[in-house]
Amino acid sequence: MSRVVQTLESLPWAAPFVRLSRGEDPKAxxxxxxxxxxxxxxxxxIFIGIWGAAASxxxxxxxxLPGPSQVMEQAGNLWQEHQAERAKADAFYERQTxxxxxxxxxxxxxxxxxxxxxxxxxxxDQILTSLTTVFTGFxxxxxxxxxxxxxCGLSPxxxxxxxxxxxxxxxxxxxAWLPLVTMVVSAVYVSNxxxxxxxxxxxxxxxxxxxxxxxxxxxxxxxxxxxxxxxxVSEVLRLSWMTKVRKVVLPFAIPMIFxxxxxxxxxGWMVLIAAEMLAQNPGLGKFVWDEFQNGSSxxxxxxxxxxxxxxxxxxxxxxxxxxxxxxxxWDKSADIR
Amino acid sequence: MSIHLDIDHVSIEFxxxxxxFKALDSVNLKIAKGEFxxxxxxxxxxxxxxxxxxxxxxxxxxxGIVLDGKEVDEPGPERAxxxxxHSLLPWLTSYQNVELxxxxxxxxxxxxxxxxxxxxxxxxxxxxEHAMHKKPSEISGGMKQRVGIARALAMQPTVxxxxxxxxxxxxxxxxxxxxxxxxxxxxxxxxxIMITHDVDEAxxxxxxxxxxxxxxxxxxxxxxxxxxxxxxxxxxxADDPHYNHLRAEVLRFLHERHAKKDTPTRxxxxxxxxxxxxxxxxxxxxxxEQKDQTASRVAA
Ligand SMILES: Nc1ncnc2c1ncn2[C@@H]1O[C@H](COP(=O)(O)OP(=O)(O)OP(=O)(O)O)[C@@H](O)[C@H]1O
Ligand SMILES: [Mg+2]
Numbered sequence: 001m002s003r004v005v006q007t008l009e010s011l012p013w014a015a016p017f018v019r020l021s022r023g024e025d026p027k028a029x030x031x032x033x034x035x036x037x038x039x040x041x042x043x044x045x046i047f048i049g050i051w052g053a054a055a056s057x058x059x060x061x062x063x064x065l066p067g068p069s070q071v072m073e074q075a076g077n078l079w080q081e082h083q084a085e086r087a088k089a090d091a092f093y094e095r096q097t098x099x100x101x102x103x104x105x106x107x108x109x110x111x112x113x114x115x116x117x118x119x120x121x122x123x124x125d126q127i128l129t130s131l132t133t134v135f136t137g138f139x140x141x142x143x144x145x146x147x148x149x150x151x152c153g154l155s156p157x158x159x160x161x162x163x164x165x166x167x168x169x170x171x172x173x174x175x176a177w178l179p180l181v182t183m184v185v186s187a188v189y190v191s192n193x194x195x196x197x198x199x200x201x202x203x204x205x206x207x208x209x210x211x212x213x214x215x216x217x218x219x220x221x222x223x224x225x226x227x228x229x230x231x232x233v234s235e236v237l238r239l240s241w242m243t244k245v246r247k248v249v250l251p252f253a254i255p256m257i258f259x260x261x262x263x264x265x266x267x268g269w270m271v272l273i274a275a276e277m278l279a280q281n282p283g284l285g286k287f288v289w290d291e292f293q294n295g296s297s298x299x300x301x302x303x304x305x306x307x308x309x310x311x312x313x314x315x316x317x318x319x320x321x322x323x324x325x326x327x328x329x330w331d332k333s334a335d336i337r
Numbered sequence: 338m339s340i341h342l343d344i345d346h347v348s349i350e351f352x353x354x355x356x357x358f359k360a361l362d363s364v365n366l367k368i369a370k371g372e373f374x375x376x377x378x379x380x381x382x383x384x385x386x387x388x389x390x391x392x393x394x395x396x397x398x399x400x401g402i403v404l405d406g407k408e409v410d411e412p413g414p415e416r417a418x419x420x421x422x423h424s425l426l427p428w429l430t431s432y433q434n435v436e437l438x439x440x441x442x443x444x445x446x447x448x449x450x451x452x453x454x455x456x457x458x459x460x461x462x463x464x465x466e467h468a469m470h471k472k473p474s475e476i477s478g479g480m481k482q483r484v485g486i487a488r489a490l491a492m493q494p495t496v497x498x499x500x501x502x503x504x505x506x507x508x509x510x511x512x513x514x515x516x517x518x519x520x521x522x523x524x525x526x527x528x529x530i531m532i533t534h535d536v537d538e539a540x541x542x543x544x545x546x547x548x549x550x551x552x553x554x555x556x557x558x559x560x561x562x563x564x565x566x567x568x569x570x571x572x573x574x575a576d577d578p579h580y581n582h583l584r585a586e587v588l589r590f591l592h593e594r595h596a597k598k599d600t601p602t603r604x605x606x607x608x609x610x611x612x613x614x615x616x617x618x619x620x621x622x623x624x625x626e627q628k629d630q631t632a633s634r635v636a637a
Contacts, residue, residue, distance in 0.1 A: 229424035232394055235412040237441045237492075247437060251428045330428035332474065 013037055066301040071308070074301035082122035089117040121282050127309065130283030133200055134272045137207025138265050145212040145264075146257060149219025150245060153253070159220065170213040174271040177209045178202065178278050199281040206275040211268035215260035222256025223249055255329040262321035269314045284310055341370040341528055342496055346400035347390055349383075360386050362554035363400065366547060368496075371526040375539040377587065378549030378558075384532045387549075388498050391530065392418050404495065414442045417494035421501045423481040425473045431484040432469040435459060435491050442492045459491040460484070462521055479510035483517070490521070499531040503538070512571065515541060523568055536587050540580060541569060548590045559590055 008014040016032035019025075048068050058065040066074070100112040121129065152159040185202050226249060234244045276285025288306050291299040322337075344366040351358045360383045368374055376384045389395040391402055393412035402409050409416070425434045435456045443452060460469050463483040468476050473484070482502060489497055503511040515538060522529070522542075533539050539546050543563050550558040563583055565574065574580040 227424070229420050229422065230426065232392075232412075232418065232420065233424050233426075235394060236392060236414060236416070236418050237438055238413055239441060243441075248426065251426070254428075330472075 060300065062295055062300050063297045066304055070301045071304045074298060075305045075308075077298070078123040078302065078305060082124045085119050085122045089119055092117045123287065123305075123309075126283050126287045127313070129200075129281065130272060130276065130285070131313070133203050133276070133281055133283055134207055134265070134268050136200075137204040137272070138211060138261075138268045140204065140208040141212035141264055141268070142215055142261060144208070145216035145260075146219050149216045149257070149260075150223050150249060150253070152216075153220045153223025153226075154245075154249065159224070166213060166216060169209075170217075172210070174206050174210050174274050175278070177206050178275055181205050181209070182279065197281070199276075199279045202279040203272065203275040203281040203283070203285075206279070207268045207272050210271040211264040214263035214267060215257065218256045218260025218263070219253060222253030222260075225256075226252050251330065255325070255331060258321070258325040258328055262318065262325055265317055265321055266314065269310075269317060273310060339369060340367045340403075341372070341405065342368040342391070342530075343403040344368075344387070344391060344400075345403055347387070347397045347402070348399040349386060349390065349395065350398045359554045360552055361390075361397075362556050364549075364556050366557060368528060368530070370528055373522060373527075373529045373531070373542055373544045375543040375546045376530065376532045376549060377534070377536070377539050377546055377591070378555065379551050379591070380534070382549045382552045383555040384549060385500055388418070388500050388530060388532055391496070392416050392498050394418075414438070414492040415495045417489035417492040417497055419482075419485050419489045419497070419499040419502045421504055423473070423478075423485040425481055425484055425488070427473050430470045430472050431460060431465055431476070431480075431487075432456060434473075434484060435488045438488045439491050456491060459487040462490060463487045463517060477510075479506050479514060482506060482514060486514075486518070486521075490525070490527075495528065497527045497529045499529065501532050501534065504534060511535075511538070516571070518542065519567075519569065536584055536591070539587060540565075540583050541571060541574065546587055548587065561586055561590075 005018055009018045013036040016029040016036060020029040020033070052067040052069075055065040055067040096115065100114070103110045103112055148162065152162050182202050185198055185205065189198060189201055230248055230252065234248045239247065272283070273285040273288065275281070276283045277289040278285075280286055280289075284306055288303050291302045291306070344364055347361060347364045348359065349361045351360055364383075364387055366374075376387060378384055386395060390397050393402075393409060393416065396410060404416070425431075426437070429437065436452070439447075439452050439456050443455070447455060457466065457469070460466055463486050465480060465483050465487060468480060473481050476484075482505075486499075486502065489499075503514050506514065519542060521527075531542065540563055546561040546563060548558045548561065549555050561583065565577070565580060565583070
């Protein structure tokens with residue numbers, strides 16, 4: 001219990017409530033609550049108000065720009081569609097099971113077929129696809145960037161060799177990479193029974209190409225700031241190169257590497273939507289594109305739902321990386337935010 | 338005296354933006370097994386450079402280091418170093434820090450249980466058994482330094498090198514650690530080279546005090562034999578006329594013969610302060626001296 005209270009107290013918005021419940025100076029606590037919870041809520045309310053007022057005045061070819069209430073309505077619709085689709089799928093599988101069982105009961109040797117349900121991907125499916133794609137691209141990026149970063153951080157020569165490439169490729173937009181990646185994937189990734197869809201591979205690789213730079217740069221900076229004293233220690237101990245990297249360099253640079261990874265995941269998520277739009281990977285990007293092409297009166301509302309979803313997921317991913325970053329940092333005095 | 342460690346006419350030149358800088362000129366010093374040698378000299382004269390050359394962390398431009406008849410020019414655990422600011426790995430506990438060294442040095446020579454025992458033994462030597470499983474950030478500066486010494490001792494070095502091991506500590510902690518070190522030295526009889534700025538510390542701990550001339554092109558100035566009987570007792574020595582004579586010798590060297598004429602500020606004031614200070618470590622005196630040292634280190 002006291003553990004929970006402690007954790008709560010370390011959260012800026014929850015701390016005043018905890019203190020208030022303990023009866024500590026109520027006036028100060030109310031002020032703190034107002035600042036931590038009231039101000040953001042007020043700001044959000046103002047935003048909703050401005051949005052609602054402005055939206056009703058903007059006429060597009062697809063009707064009035066949707067306000068907050070229409071967007072909420074569309075969010076509800078998307079959720080219902082998802083549940084309806086799930087119900088259909090369940091029903092399909094149930095029918096299939098009973099059918100096959102009956103057949104087996106009549107004739108134990110009968111060859112029964114099990115088919116997957118081929119429904120339309122729902123909004124939730126698309127979110128999951130996007131997450132899978134972004135994490136695939138992100139892990140690929142980390143897998144490439146961290147080893148290269150360590151080598152470059154330790155060797156000034158390697159750094160001199162790689163640095164120009166980093167500087168050149170870092171600012172390239174996903175939209176520029178995508179056509180190249182698409183062509184290369186089409187040429188190289190040929191198989192009759194591909195494990196992954198081409199659109200998935202293309203999007204993931206584009207994410208990798210765009211999001212590896214922060215991790216790479218931060219790894220290099222982290223490794224090259226290794227203290228001279230610690231280098232001396234590993235030299236006196238005659239640690240082999242691998243042991244030195246494993247026991248000294250990597251732990252030292254871990255906080256910086258995770259800072260880079262957090263930035264990378266942010267970039268990756270942003271880039272993914274554009275990549276999916278062009279590559280037609282069935283994720284949120286394709287959802288936005290399809291709704292745009294579709295052009296029904298609900299489309300703009302649905303796109304806005306997607307915008308909020310993208311934003312909220314991005315926020316959650318960032319918080320997730322932040323807590324990992326805090327957990328792995330050995331420098332507990334550092335203020336990571 | 339059989340020569341154990343031979344610092345043989347070592348000179349070093351650094352490449353600086355302003356051209357070559359000759360820090361050491363033909364430093365020559367022969368050390369016997371089990372001898373405790375202190376290096377003392379003004380800040381920036383090249384003490385750390387000598388130590389780093391012996392450790393193999395720097396390469397001499399001329400001359401070299403011969404240990405037990407073999408030339409050494411690479412770092413190695415048989416010349417363990419206690420660094421000035423402990424340099425423990427901050428993400429490892431005291432135990433793990435020592436373990437890293439022990440695993441490396443005794444790989445294949447000691448069993449797991451033996452290693453554990455050896456690690457704990459060394460931490461006990463420096464009186465750190467109570468905080469074995471704490472990280473450096475959770476222990477005090479003096480404790481960190483103790484762990485640093487335990488790590489170096491655990492490598493079972495032929496020569497123990499210490500670069501101002503107690504320089505960053507307060508006077509009381511410093512005298513505790515000096516006592517610990519003397520106690521350890523009474524049982525292990527390691528060969529030790531220690532850099533210090535503290536005249537009392539040098540006289541109390543050493544068999545010989547090597548006084549270096551000022552840089553550039555620093556070299557061995559005078560060597561003072563400290564023939565006080567062991568074990569030494571700091572309080573008893575305070576009134577010992579011979580001890581005080583030895584102290585005065587070191588002070589005279591530092592102050593009169595080789596004080597920096599161009600910058601009398603730090604070196605002069607420090608030495609004056611040291612000479613008026615009592616042999617007993619006086620608490621109100623040392624903190625200021627420490628500040629001086631840090632300031633000069635930053636400047637150097
Ligand atoms: N890597 C280097 N490159 C250039 N000059 C150096 C280098 N290392 C040391 N020096 C110079 O060599 C001289 C001796 O330095 P050193 O660190 O050995 O002094 P020190 O006696 O240990 O001083 P302190 O008592 O302040 O620790 C100084 O003038 C310093 O500026
Ligand atoms: Mg020094």
